[in-house]
Amino acid sequence: MDxxxxxxxxxxxxxxxxxxxxxxxxxxxxxxxxRNEETFSAALADGAVSARLDHDSAKRCNxxxxxxxxxxxxxxxxxYVPFLQKGAIVVDFCGVKQVICDVLSPLCEAQGCxxxxxxxxxxxxxxxxxxxxxxxxxxxxxxxxxxxxxxDAAVLLVREICLMAGFGKVVQTSPQEHDRIxxxxxxxxxxxxxxxxxxxxxxxxxxxSAGSYRDLTRVAKLNEDMWTQLFLLNRxxxxxxxxxxxxxxxxxxxxxxxxxSSRLHALLKEGRERKERLG
Amino acid sequence: MDxxxxxxxxxxxxxxxxxxxxxxxxxxxxxxxxRNEETFSAALADGAVSARLDHDSAKRCNxxxxxxxxxxxxxxxxxYVPFLQKGAIVVDFCGVKQVICDVLSPLCEAQGCxxxxxxxxxxxxxxxxxxxxxxxxxxxxxxxxxxxxxxDAAVLLVREICLMAGFGKVVQTSPQEHDRIxxxxxxxxxxxxxxxxxxxxxxxxxxxSAGSYRDLTRVAKLNEDMWTQLFLLNRxxxxxxxxxxxxxxxxxxxxxxxxxSSRLHALLKEGRERKERLG
Numbered sequence: 314m315d316x317x318x319x320x321x322x323x324x325x326x327x328x329x330x331x332x333x334x335x336x337x338x339x340x341x342x343x344x345x346x347x348r349n350e351e352t353f354s355a356a357l358a359d360g361a362v363s364a365r366l367d368h369d370s371a372k373r374c375n376x377x378x379x380x381x382x383x384x385x386x387x388x389x390x391x392x393y394v395p396f397l398q399k400g401a402i403v404v405d406f407c408g409v410k411q412v413i414c415d416v417l418s419p420l421c422e423a424q425g426c427x428x429x430x431x432x433x434x435x436x437x438x439x440x441x442x443x444x445x446x447x448x449x450x451x452x453x454x455x456x457x458x459x460x461x462x463x464x465d466a467a468v469l470l471v472r473e474i475c476l477m478a479g480f481g482k483v484v485q486t487s488p489q490e491h492d493r494i495x496x497x498x499x500x501x502x503x504x505x506x507x508x509x510x511x512x513x514x515x516x517x518x519x520x521x522s523a524g525s526y527r528d529l530t531r532v533a534k535l536n537e538d539m540w541t542q543l544f545l546l547n548r549x550x551x552x553x554x555x556x557x558x559x560x561x562x563x564x565x566x567x568x569x570x571x572x573x574s575s576r577l578h579a580l581l582k583e584g585r586e587r588k589e590r591l592g
Numbered sequence: 593m594d595x596x597x598x599x600x601x602x603x604x605x606x607x608x609x610x611x612x613x614x615x616x617x618x619x620x621x622x623x624x625x626x627r628n629e630e631t632f633s634a635a636l637a638d639g640a641v642s643a644r645l646d647h648d649s650a651k652r653c654n655x656x657x658x659x660x661x662x663x664x665x666x667x668x669x670x671x672y673v674p675f676l677q678k679g680a681i682v683v684d685f686c687g688v689k690q691v692i693c694d695v696l697s698p699l700c701e702a703q704g705c706x707x708x709x710x711x712x713x714x715x716x717x718x719x720x721x722x723x724x725x726x727x728x729x730x731x732x733x734x735x736x737x738x739x740x741x742x743x744d745a746a747v748l749l750v751r752e753i754c755l756m757a758g759f760g761k762v763v764q765t766s767p768q769e770h771d772r773i774x775x776x777x778x779x780x781x782x783x784x785x786x787x788x789x790x791x792x793x794x795x796x797x798x799x800x801s802a803g804s805y806r807d808l809t810r811v812a813k814l815n816e817d818m819w820t821q822l823f824l825l826n827r828x829x830x831x832x833x834x835x836x837x838x839x840x841x842x843x844x845x846x847x848x849x850x851x852x853s854s855r856l857h858a859l860l861k862e863g864r865e866r867k868e869r870l871g
Contacts, residue, residue: 437803453802494793494796496793497794498797502808505784507859509784511863512836512837515866517773520761520763521735522713522733525782528781528808531804535860555841558788561786566835566838569827585814588809
């Protein structure tokens with residue numbers, strides 16, 4: 314079949330996506346681009362990408378995935394979308410959706426293309442192409458935020474390609490709802506982990522820590538260049554969540570300060586029950 | 593050899609300890625006690641314990657381990673230590689040490705016994721004898737806080753028994769230092785996890801969460817009866833740590849509120865570097 318995928322950005326997410334698709338289909342044409350030439354060459358040598366994505370080859374793409382840092386997505390899209398064929402689908406993989414969708418949706422529409430926002434719910438504490446892994450998305454959730462009125466067929470195609478890359482499920486929502494939930498499930502988790510890591514007592518943890526320290530601190534190891542951009546693009550939701558967790562911490566502190574066993578017990582019980590109920 | 597171990601409490605920690613020792617030595621005499629008769633019968637049927645620990649059999653114990661809830665340790669020790677032979681060693685497994693050591697150390701000394709505080713750095717989100725696991729302590733750290741002037745031979749014996757149970761290392765410190773560090777590495781982690789779990793947004797996480805949510809919320813599932821006791825016995829250290837993490841969260845929030853990219857970047861970078869340096 315003459316189906317061609319374009320993929321901009323071959324870091325942890327883009328590189329893993331190329332490898333995951335390649336794992337399933339050795340003949341699939343994946344045109345790749347990366348601002349780092351060494352990264353592109355490594356992906357080409359691995360067979361993860363078939364050839365180079367440039368202005369000329371862009372017109373062959375039926376679908377273009379943008380796995381770039383937030384601040385680079387808009388510039389890349391402005392440059393490349395005019396070279397795409399009419400009806401081509403553009404999907405970004407950015408961790409915030411409203412600010413991206415607000416720009417890319419009309420930009421694609423003006424060029425006769427279709428835009429579908431995406432956010433792969435997967436990652437790890439290492440990044441860059443050398444960390445890319447064909448199994449990164451296996452069983453993970455893919456969130457799609459299609460532009461209003463996007464044809465079902467386009468969304469279904471994106472969905473199928475995601476399942477082909479190993480995702481276990483694909484959920485669909487609005488960019489606003491995505492950003493509100495992600496501020497908690499992902500962004501707040503990274504902030505809390507970093508804040509926890511900064512206790513002076515952390516210097517002494519060796520020999521005095523186990524699974525709870527390990528789990529709480531894992532995502533403190535993040536790519537600060539990317540996360541600074543993501544956090545600032547979702548400031549309002551994230552500030553609300555930080556306020557919320559501070560208020561909760563104050564409740565525990567107050568029960569401790571008052572030596573109030575039954576209030577402390579109730580707070581702990583509520584936390585356990587929520588975790589058991591919500592998973 | 594005519595060496596006899598007494599073990600009070602056959603829940604997750606005590607049950608796992610009995611199973612771990614039994615795994616290494618099928619002939620070792622382990623006398624067990626549990627306030628729940630069904631638990632005792634199950635451990636006896638499994639061969640994890642050899643026979644019942646009671647006032648009469650207590651005199652045969654060379655060493656007595658107390659794997660009880662904090663509030664039950666002192667009562668048990670007051671009742672049983674008078675029945676021990678002179679020179680017997682008493683070890684408790686409580687997650688706080690100063691309040692326990694302050695009472696058990698003179699109590700044991702008055703009866704001609706030796707006291708060594710202990711805290712096994714292992715656990716899981718299920719508890720009770722049915723969750724006990726011979727491999728629970730494999731590779732974990734065991735913290736010992738021996739009474740001042742405890743003979744080296746007694747500490748060495750406790751250490752050997754811990755290594756026999758699978759612990760990967762044994763560290764020694766004062767009860768005060770233990771409580772200060774544990775307030776952060778374990779207690780604060782459980783509080784933060786519970787506080788994080790309480791965001792109203794958690795209701796919506798399914799399909800929108802991945803490893804960071806999973807890791808942050810794991811220890812929200814705790815035994816609130818036990819942890820209420822542990823937290824209240826280490827209030828002052830724990831309040832200090834809660835204050836610290838709130839101050840850190842405020843710093844992130846302030847950088848976000850000011851839309852200050854370089855301050856936010858510096859906060860995130862510092863967290864990553866700390867995690868990389870301290871592990």
